[in-house]
Amino acid sequence: xxxxxxxxxxxxxxxxxxxxxxxxxxxxxxxxxxxxxxxxxxxxxxxxxxxxxxxxxxxxxxxxxxxxxxxxxxxxxxxxxxxxxxxxxxxxxxxxxxxxxxxxxxxxxxxxxxxxxxxxxxxxxxxxxxxxxxxx
Amino acid sequence: xxxxxxxxxxxxxxxxxxxxxxxxxxxxxxxxxxxxxxxxxxxxxxxxxxxxxxxxxxxxxxxxxxxxxxxxxxxxxxxxxxxxxxxxxxxxxxxxxxxxxxxxxxxxxxxxxxxxxxxxxxxxxxxxxxxxxxxxxxxxxxxxxxxxxxxxxxxxxxxxxxxxxxxxxxxxxxxxxxxxxxxxxxxxxxxxxxxxxxxxxxxxxxxxxxxxxxxxxxxxxx
Numbered sequence: 001x002x003x004x005x006x007x008x009x010x011x012x013x014x015x016x017x018x019x020x021x022x023x024x025x026x027x028x029x030x031x032x033x034x035x036x037x038x039x040x041x042x043x044x045x046x047x048x049x050x051x052x053x054x055x056x057x058x059x060x061x062x063x064x065x066x067x068x069x070x071x072x073x074x075x076x077x078x079x080x081x082x083x084x085x086x087x088x089x090x091x092x093x094x095x096x097x098x099x100x101x102x103x104x105x106x107x108x109x110x111x112x113x114x115x116x117x118x119x120x121x122x123x124x125x126x127x128x129x130x131x132x133x134x135x136x
Numbered sequence: 137x138x139x140x141x142x143x144x145x146x147x148x149x150x151x152x153x154x155x156x157x158x159x160x161x162x163x164x165x166x167x168x169x170x171x172x173x174x175x176x177x178x179x180x181x182x183x184x185x186x187x188x189x190x191x192x193x194x195x196x197x198x199x200x201x202x203x204x205x206x207x208x209x210x211x212x213x214x215x216x217x218x219x220x221x222x223x224x225x226x227x228x229x230x231x232x233x234x235x236x237x238x239x240x241x242x243x244x245x246x247x248x249x250x251x252x253x254x255x256x257x258x259x260x261x262x263x264x265x266x267x268x269x270x271x272x273x274x275x276x277x278x279x280x281x282x283x284x285x286x287x288x289x290x291x292x293x294x295x296x297x298x299x300x301x302x303x304x305x306x307x308x309x310x311x312x313x314x315x316x317x318x319x320x321x322x323x324x325x326x327x328x329x330x331x332x333x334x335x336x337x338x339x340x341x342x343x344x345x346x347x348x349x350x351x352x353x354x355x356x357x358x
Contacts, residue, residue: 001238
């Protein structure tokens with residue numbers, strides 16, 4: 001699972017979706033049986049692609065996720081970029097590219113702050129199925 | 137005609153094999169290319185579109201979409217079948233990949249942030265049947281194909297859940313959903329009901345396949 005995906009998902013439990021605590025899910029408590037494993041996977045860099053991704057990103061959630069995964073490099077507020085091809089922005093766009101698109105969470109777990117449910121990631125695939133009320 | 141992505145690595149005992157319904161989806165998406173390019177030509181305010189294939193199976197439809205329709209979009213797939221999740225990632229990779237594609241194992245789209253999807257692609261389990269796939273027995277047997285096919289009474293059990301949630305799934309500004317129906321799903325009645333809820337519904341095409349008439353409806357909010 002790419003790190004960017006953490007910005008698009010929340011707790012599956014219906015009761016949680018009414019609370020702001022269902023998002024983002026947290027990586028701060030990992031379990032011994034599925035220890036956190038990150039990997040770098042090369043993706044072609046395009047400044048425009050990263051630039052077009054920016055409006056979609058919930059920045060406070062992203063900084064939380066990045067911090068929990070050990071990256072404290074992100075600015076506090078979402079950067080404002082006018083021209084993605086301006087040389088002064090290249091490093092920032094490259095850093096975001098590496099963080100969001102090239103960082104693979106091979107395995108680990110995510111925790112809902114509201115209900116405490118743990119979602120596991122294995123073989124890079126997060127599992128959001130809930131035991132008990134899976135298929136109505 | 138754009139080429140169909142390769143799925144030669146897929147194990148069709150475990151994942152739904154691309155079939156006539158899949159090919160109708162690919163052909164009609166190709167015809168939708170001008171509409172979609174127009175709709176997503178200006179990304180300056182809302183950014184890249186997020187494209188979701190619900191029940192992505194082998195991943196052939198979502199891969200076709202990123203190879204030929206909107207290459208610079210962001211892509212997600214969902215599937216309840218763990219083999220399908222792995223196969224879809226593989227399908228994307230062996231067909232030149234995309235900068236962003238992930239597959240979530242989930243029921244329908246339970247875990248997605250509300251109102252975040254700009255393009256929804258859904259080829260549902262539309263075949264009318266007395267039963268649906270059973271999660272418990274699929275876990276035991278490893279056989280998930282019923283989930284890809286059987287839609288309960290009218291074949292609408294799963295599609296109805298999606299239609300009911302559509303308001304909550306789709307982005308308010310520019311969401312557009314493509315859903316496949318067979319004649320016994322009563323697509324005309326579905327269109328009418330969804331229009332009454334404020335959706336613009338367009339039949340983008342239909343095709344007779346053996347004893348079935350398959351069609352794809354496009355849903356947009358006014």
